[in-house]
Amino acid sequence: MTKRRAQMVVAAVLIIGLLVMSILVTVYEAHTLFLTTRSPVVRETVGAITADFKRAIAAMLALATRAYFNYSEFTDFTDRFGGFGVSAYNRHNFTVARIAAKTYLEYWRQSIMKAYGEYGAQVSYQLLELNLSQELGRPRSVNNLMKGYWYLPVSGSYAYAKLKLNLTALGFYNWESDVFVGLTVTVYRNPVSVTASNVTIILNVRQDGDLDYSRNPPSVRGAPYGRLITSGWVRIYYPEKDAQGRYTGAWRQARIKDITYGGMGNYSITFEPAVDVLTDPLTKEQYVPIMVVVSDERGIIVEASTYKYIVFSIQRNTPDTLVYYDSSGQKQTLNRPSDISNEVYTLEMSSNLSFYWLNTKLQIDPNLKLPPFPYIPIKQIRVNTTLRGTNDVLNERPIQYENWTTTIWRLANIPVNLPVGLSDPQMDFVRGDKYNTRLVFQVKFPSTSIKQQLVALWWKDDLDAQPAAYPTQITYIWDSTHKDIMHPLYDVELVDLEHPQSRGYLDYEGVAAAVLRDPQTDFAFGPYNLHAFDTYGSSLGRYRPYGVWKVYYSYLRYSWIQAPIRIFALLNTTFVGNVYASGDVRSDYYATLSILSVVNGTRYVPVLTYVYWMNNQDGEGYWLATEMGRGVADWFLYLTAGLQAISNVKLQNRTYNSPFPWRSDPPVECYPDPGIMLAHWSWSGDLGRALILNWNGVQKLYSVGGSDARFCTTKYAPGGTKQGSIEYVFWPSDVERTVNKGTLVAFWNVIFDFRSSGPGFGTYPGSDAWKNAYIYASMFLENYAPKVGPPP
Numbered sequence: 001m002t003k004r005r006a007q008m009v010v011a012a013v014l015i016i017g018l019l020v021m022s023i024l025v026t027v028y029e030a031h032t033l034f035l036t037t038r039s040p041v042v043r044e045t046v047g048a049i050t051a052d053f054k055r056a057i058a059a060m061l062a063l064a065t066r067a068y069f070n071y072s073e074f075t076d077f078t079d080r081f082g083g084f085g086v087s088a089y090n091r092h093n094f095t096v097a098r099i100a101a102k103t104y105l106e107y108w109r110q111s112i113m114k115a116y117g118e119y120g121a122q123v124s125y126q127l128l129e130l131n132l133s134q135e136l137g138r139p140r141s142v143n144n145l146m147k148g149y150w151y152l153p154v155s156g157s158y159a160y161a162k163l164k165l166n167l168t169a170l171g172f173y174n175w176e177s178d179v180f181v182g183l184t185v186t187v188y189r190n191p192v193s194v195t196a197s198n199v200t201i202i203l204n205v206r207q208d209g210d211l212d213y214s215r216n217p218p219s220v221r222g223a224p225y226g227r228l229i230t231s232g233w234v235r236i237y238y239p240e241k242d243a244q245g246r247y248t249g250a251w252r253q254a255r256i257k258d259i260t261y262g263g264m265g266n267y268s269i270t271f272e273p274a275v276d277v278l279t280d281p282l283t284k285e286q287y288v289p290i291m292v293v294v295s296d297e298r299g300i301i302v303e304a305s306t307y308k309y310i311v312f313s314i315q316r317n318t319p320d321t322l323v324y325y326d327s328s329g330q331k332q333t334l335n336r337p338s339d340i341s342n343e344v345y346t347l348e349m350s351s352n353l354s355f356y357w358l359n360t361k362l363q364i365d366p367n368l369k370l371p372p373f374p375y376i377p378i379k380q381i382r383v384n385t386t387l388r389g390t391n392d393v394l395n396e397r398p399i400q401y402e403n404w405t406t407t408i409w410r411l412a413n414i415p416v417n418l419p420v421g422l423s424d425p426q427m428d429f430v431r432g433d434k435y436n437t438r439l440v441f442q443v444k445f446p447s448t449s450i451k452q453q454l455v456a457l458w459w460k461d462d463l464d465a466q467p468a469a470y471p472t473q474i475t476y477i478w479d480s481t482h483k484d485i486m487h488p489l490y491d492v493e494l495v496d497l498e499h500p501q502s503r504g505y506l507d508y509e510g511v512a513a514a515v516l517r518d519p520q521t522d523f524a525f526g527p528y529n530l531h532a533f534d535t536y537g538s539s540l541g542r543y544r545p546y547g548v549w550k551v552y553y554s555y556l557r558y559s560w561i562q563a564p565i566r567i568f569a570l571l572n573t574t575f576v577g578n579v580y581a582s583g584d585v586r587s588d589y590y591a592t593l594s595i596l597s598v599v600n601g602t603r604y605v606p607v608l609t610y611v612y613w614m615n616n617q618d619g620e621g622y623w624l625a626t627e628m629g630r631g632v633a634d635w636f637l638y639l640t641a642g643l644q645a646i647s648n649v650k651l652q653n654r655t656y657n658s659p660f661p662w663r664s665d666p667p668v669e670c671y672p673d674p675g676i677m678l679a680h681w682s683w684s685g686d687l688g689r690a691l692i693l694n695w696n697g698v699q700k701l702y703s704v705g706g707s708d709a710r711f712c713t714t715k716y717a718p719g720g721t722k723q724g725s726i727e728y729v730f731w732p733s734d735v736e737r738t739v740n741k742g743t744l745v746a747f748w749n750v751i752f753d754f755r756s757s758g759p760g761f762g763t764y765p766g767s768d769a770w771k772n773a774y775i776y777a778s779m780f781l782e783n784y785a786p787k788v789g790p791p792p
Contacts, residue, residue: 041119041170042167042170042172045116045119045121045167045170046165046167046172046175046177049112049116049121049123049163049165050163050165050177050179052108052112053108053125053161053163053179054179054181055298056104056105056108057101057105057145057146057159057161057179057181058159058181058298058300059104059298059299060097060100060101060104060105060145060146060159061101061146061157061158061159061181061298061300062077062298062299062300062301063077063078063081063086063097063100063101063299064094064097064098064100064101064146064148064157065148065157065299065300065301065302066078066299066301067086067090067091067097068091068092068094068097068148068301068463069293069301069303069375071087071088071091072088074299077299081100081104084099084100084103084104085099085100086100090426091426092377092379092426092427092428092463093426094146094147094148094463094464095464097146098144098145098146101145101146101159102145105125109123109124109125116167118169119167119168119169119170120166120167120168120169120170121165121166121167122165122166122167122168123163123164123165124164125161125162125163125164125179126161126162126164127143127144127145127160127161127162128143128160128161128162128217129141129142129143129217130142130143130158130160130180130211130217130218130219130220131215131217131218131219131220132147132149132156132158132219132220133219134212134219134220134221135156135182135184135206135209135219135220135221135222136149136154136155136156136184137154138154140461140462141217142158142159142160145159145160145161146158146159147159147462147463147464148302148462148463148464149461149462149463150302150303150304150461150463151303151304151305151308151374151376151380151459151461152304152305152308152461153186153187153188153189153304153305153306153307153308154184154185154186154187154304155184155185155302155303155304155305155461156182156183156184156185156222156302157182157183157300157301157302158180158181158182158183159180159181159182160178160179160180160181160182161178161179162176162177162178162179163175163176163177163178163179164176165177178211178218180208180209180211180220181208181298181300182206182207182208182209182220182222182300183205183206183207183222183225183294183296183300183301183302184205184206184207184222184302185203185204185205185292185294185302185304186203186204186205186206186304187201187203187290187292187304187305187306188201188202188203188204189280189285189286189287189288189306189307190285190286190287191277191286191287191288192268194274194275194277194288195274196274197272197273197274198257198270198271198272198273198274199270199271199272199274199275199288199290200268200269200270200271201236201268201269201271201288201290201292202266202267202268202269203234203266203267203268203269203292203294204264204265204266204267205224205225205228205232205265205267205294205296206221206222206223206224206225206265207222207223207224207225207296208222208223209221209222209223210223222265223265224263224264224265224266225265225296226261226263226265227296227297228259228261228267228294228296229259229261229267231296231297232294232295232296232297233294233295234256234259234267234269234292234293234294234295235253235254235256235292235293235294236253236254236256236269236271236290236291236292236293237251237252237253237254237290237291237292237293237375238251238252238254238271238273238275238288238289238290239251239252239275239289239371239372240252246353247353247369247370247371247372248352248353248372248431249350249351249352249353249372249373249430249431249436250372250430250431251291251372251375251430254271254272254273254290255271255272255273256269256270256271257270257271257272258270275288275289275290276288276289276369278307278369278371280307281311281790281791282309282311282456282791287306287307288306289306289307289371289372290305290306291303291304291305291306291374291375292304292305292306303374303375305374307371308458308459308461309456309457309458309459310370310371310373310456310457310458311454311455311456311457311791312368312370312454312455312788312789312790312791313390313452313453313454313455313788313789313790313791313792314345314347314443314452314453314455314786314787314788315451315452315786315787315788315789316343316445316450316451316452316786317784317785317786317787318343318778318779318784319778319784320335320336320448321333321334321335321336322334322335322336322774322775322778323653324639324653324654324655324774325640325651325652325653325654325655326654326655327654327655327656327657327658329647329649329651329654334771334774334775336448336762336775337448337760337761337762337775338447338448338449339446339447339759339760339761340445340446340447340448340760340775340776341444341446341447341759341760342602342603342759342760342761342776343444343445343446343760343776343779344442344443344444344445344601344602345357345442345443345444345445345779345786346440346441346442346565346566346597346599346602347362347440347441347442347443347786348402348438348439348440349438349439349441349457350404350436350437350438350439351372351373351429351430351431351432351436351437351438352431352436353370353372353431355788356417356438357785357786358606358608358694358748358750358780358785359417359595359608359748360782360785362785362786362787362788363785363787363788364787364788364789365787365788365789365790367789367790368788368789368790369790372431373429373430373457373459374459375428375430376428376429376459377425377426377427377428377429378401378423378424378425378426378427378428378429378437378467379401379425379426379465379466379467380459380460380461380465381399381401381429381439381457381458381459382396382399382457382458382459382460382468383396383397383398383399383439383441383455383456383457383458384396384397384455384456384458385397385441385442385443385444385453385454385455385456386453386454386455387444387446387453388446388447388450389449389450389451389452389453390452390453390454390791390792392454394454394456397441397442398441398442398468398470398472398564398565398600399439399440399441399468399470399564399565400422400439400440400441400563400564400565400566401422401423401425401437401438401439401440401467401555402419402421402422402423402437402438402440402552403419403420403421403422403423403435403436403437403438404417404418404419404420404435404436404437404438405417405418405420405434405435405436406418406434406436409593409610409612411574411591411612411614412591412610412612412744414610414744414746416593416610418570418572418593418595419552419568419570419595420435421552421556422552422553422554422555422556422563423437423555423556424555424556424557425466425467425555425556425557425558426557439457440565440566441455441457441565442565442601442602443455443786452789452792454791466558467555467558467561469560469561469562469564470564471564472562472563472564472565472600473487473488473600473601474486474487474562474563474566474567474598474599474600475553475562475567476551476553476562476567478551481503482499482503483495483496483498483499483549483551484517485551485553485567485569485598486519487519487598487600488519489519489603489753490516490517490518490519490605490753491516491517491518491519491522492514492515492516492517492596492598492605493514493515493516493517493524494512494513494514494515494549494551494569494596495508495511495512495513495514495515495527496508496510496511496512496513496547496548496549496571497510497512497546497547497548498548498549502515502524502527503517503522503524504522504524505524505526506579508527508579509577509578509579509580509581509582509584510546510547510577510585511544511545511546511577511578511579512530512544512545512546512547512548512549512571512573512592512594513527513528513529513530513544514527514528514569514596514605514607515527515528516528516627516689516751523630524630525628525629525630525632525689526627526628526629526630526717526723526725527627527628528605528607528625528626528627528628528749528751529541529544529623529625529626529627529628530544530545530571530592530594530607530609530625531544531545531590531592531609531611531623531624531625531745532544532621532622532623532626533576533589533590533617533619533621533622533623533739534617534619534620534621534622535619535620535621535733536578536580536581536584537580538718539580539718540621540623540668540714540733541579541621541623541626542578542580542584542619543576543577543578543586543589543619544576544577544578544579545571545573545575545576545577545592545594546573546575546576546577546585547571547572547573547575547592548571548573549569549570549571549596550569550570550571550572551567551568551569552567552568552569552570553567564600565599565600566597566598566599566600567597567598568595568596568597568598569595569596569597570594570595571592571593571594571595571596572592572593573591573592574587574591574614575587576589576590576592580718588614588615588617589613589614589615589617590611590612590613590614590739591611591612591614592609592610592611593609593610593611594607594608594609594610595607595608595609596608603752603753603754603776604750604751604752604753604780605750605751606748606749606750606780607625607748607749607750607751608747608748609625609745609746609747609748609749610744610745610746611744611745611746612742612743612744612745613739613740613741613742613743613744614741615741616738616739616740616741617738617739618736618737618738619736619737619738619739620733620734620735620736621729621731621732621733621734621735622704622705622729622730622731622737622739623727623728623729623730624693624697624700624701624728624729624730624745624747625691625693625727625728625747625749626725626726626727626728627678627680627689627691627725627726627727627751628717628723628724628725629680629723629724629725629726630721630722630723630724631721631722631723631724632682632687632724633662633680633681633682633724634661634662634681634682634683634684635659635660635661635662635680635681635682635683635766635767635769635770636658636659636660636661636662636678636679636680636713636724636726637655637658637659637660637677637678637679637680637770638655638656638658638671638674638675638677638678638679638711638726639652639653639654639655639674639675639676639677639678639774640652640653640654640656640672640673640674640675641673641674641675641676641698641701641702642654642673642675643673643698643699643702644672644673644702644707644709646672646673650673652675653675653676654673656671656672656673657671658671659767659768659770661767662715662724663715664715664716665715666715667714667715667716668712668713668714668715668732668733669712669713669715670710670711670712670713670729670732671710671711671712672707672709672710672711673709674698674701674709674710674711674728674729675693675698676692676693676694676695676698676777676781677690677691677692677693677770677773677774677777678690678691678693678711678726678727678728679691679726679754679770679773680713680724680725680726681754681756681769681770683765683766683767683769686755686756686757686769687755688753688754688755688756688769688770688772688773689726689751689752689753689754690751690752690754690770690773690777691726691728691749691750691751691752692749692750692752692773692777692780692781693728693747693748693749694747694748694749694780694781694782695781695782695783696746696747696782697728697746697747697748697749700745700746700747701728701730704730704739704743704745705729705730705731708730708731708732708735708737709729709730709731710729710731710732711726711727711728711729712725712727712729712732713725713726713727714727728749748780750780752773752776752777752780754769754770754772754773754776755769755772756768756769756772757772761775762775
């Protein structure tokens with residue numbers, strides 16, 4: 001009985017299945033009849049709309065890539081979209097280009113629905129992700145309509161969307177089609193041949209391609225593009241050299257002599273002139289440093305480069321054993337501790353491929369061949385450095401972008417390198433005739449065992465890359481009571497015409513200076529005075545630079561990103577003022593140009609100063625630079641220059657008559673032959689500051705002041721407050737002399753914060769604490785500047 005029931009169930013299922021299949025066949029025949037009568041119109045309409053959508057997104061990708069590469073060259077096309085936000089100002093903003101593309105596609109969508117309104121056209125598109133890893137050989141994708149990945153040996157431009165279409169009047173619904181356009185360029189790094197006059201390279205070009213839906217998200221592999229010669233174009237750029245054979249940072253367009261198509265998207269290209277063959281210091285591959293720019297017939301552009309980073313070494317040049325002479329003239333040696341973690345160099349690389357430390361050009365090993373950066377927006381650039389020597393791992397470090405110019409300081413008629421602000425990161429990093437971008441980065445030497453560090457400057461390939469916002473310990477505060485650059489070790493309050501009243505201290509009457517304050521308590525130690533001349537009654541330093549500090553602390557267009565490495569202030573004035581009397585302002589003394597930097601992660605504040613005398617002037621006392629003490633210092637020291645004989649002996653770096661403790665008498669204490677360093681410090685509070693003067697500044701003391709040049713300390717401020725300053729003096733206040741018109745004083749001083757012990761220092765308590773400043777003094781002197789060379 002059970003067996004029969006089972007047979008009946010099976011039979012019933014079979015009958016039901018036959019009925020369902022019969023119904024499906026009937027429906028299919030009806031649908032087939034429907035499509036047979038309407039499919040020519042449907043097919044043509046769907047095909048036309050799909051093809052037009054592909055043309056539309058190809059045109060938008062052409063717009064974005066043309067604007068990104070060279071807006072001004074294609075203004076006949078790019079200017080048409082100015083109403084959508086596309087402009088020369090936004091040429092390196094792929095977000096703006098993407099918004100413009102979406103705006104255009106909305107116009108396109110409405111136009112299509114209107115044009116095919118009789119068919120009841122309903123058109124939309126969906127933005128999905130497409131995997132480009134197989135195409136580019138690295139993890140990349142396009143997921144927001146358009147993407148560009150440039151500046152590497154394999155580069156490309158892409159757009160992708162899913163078109164959705166209904167033709168309601170024709171009963172046609174839910175049509176979907178993936179639409180992809182792309183152009184991929186592969187430049188094979190190793191040239192085929194290099195002769196005395198030309199170079200031959202191999203290039204592969206792929207366009208669009210088929211989607212592979214076996215992956216999620218789907219991927220693509222481009223189809224060989226064989227129409228580059230007939231329908232597209234290619235350009236090759238090579239780096240310019242100067243007369244000495246050094247790369248200048250500029251690019252020149254090569255002359256293409258021959259292009260041969262070898263099938264499968266491969267092209268052999270011969271161009272002139274010949275280009276050096278370089279060796280990648282990391283992979284040891286050989287390459288010619290060139291840029292290749294390719295466009296297809298749709299105007300889609302790709303820029304590729306044969307290299308993706310620039311690598312060099314920074315060599316420490318400071319001695320590990322120092323020599324000085326004690327007060328009695330006996331030679332002494334001082335070995336630096338193994339921990340020298342305060343030896344941090346804040347270096348700059350200009351777009352003309354020059355390197356700077358303290359605004360002084362560094363020596364570059366002639367064996368180092370540094371090619372220029374590709375035509376690339378500044379925002380793409382990053383830096384990696386080693387920390388434990390050249391065998392260490394290269395890790396990403398903060399980088400800062402600054403605009404500098406070399407100008408003729410009209411009063412002195414001398415060339416001067418000046419900062420003009422932090423960069424607009426969307427502008428190109430290229431050598432300019434007037435302005436050059438400087439990449440600012442830091443190289444650390446935490447141990448005396450480390451002599452070299454590696455630096456790799458590299459660039460992101462994503463055209464949507466933004467400038468990195470790195471954490472920093474320095475900030476700028478400007479409000480009704482502050483014009484301060486904050487640092488964990490010191491707060492630098494910039495007093496000037498905008499902010500004359502120092503909090504809880506003095507009204508500086510518009511004189512520009514930098515008041516050093518305790519960042520925890522806000523206690524004012526007193527100012528660093530840039531320059532001073534003459535006396536006012538019994539008060540010292542009557543006429544000092546008068547004007548406004550201009551502070552640079554954030555990027556153009558990216559104001560929310562604070563300067564990660566340094567905040568600098570620029571003073572450029574022809575006026576001098578009197579801190580002791582309001583309104584005593586003159587324009588017939590000297591002009592001052594000064595650059596002060598507060599540097600993250602360091603213990604130093606560099607102050608670069610130029611002073612030019614516009615007239616002859618007589619004065620009692622003339623000060624190169626001074627730092628006040630507000631009575632905190634217990635001990636004082638200076639090192640001699642060895643340019644004046646003391647007891648008929650000239651000795652450099654002698655601690656003559658010092659260190660000595662604070663004493664009230666005499667009220668001003670001066671000593672001859674001041675050299676590279678002055679220092680004062682507190683025994684009880686373990687707080688020390690040194691002024692480290694470059695050798696050019698030391699020599700200037702003597703060329704202007706002669707035998708009257710002095711180190712002085714003033715014991716009391718006007719009104720009787722304990723002071724304890726350290727001062728570089730051309731001649732003291734009890735001497736009256738004349739400064740001649742045309743006198744130029746150019747120097748840098750470094751305010752250095754030190755302790756008697758701790759990380760990066762030896763243990764030198766009490767009267768020996770100055771040695772912890774001396775062990776770092778050489779890094780700020782011209783002869784011991786770091787050197788730039790090839791990787792080992």
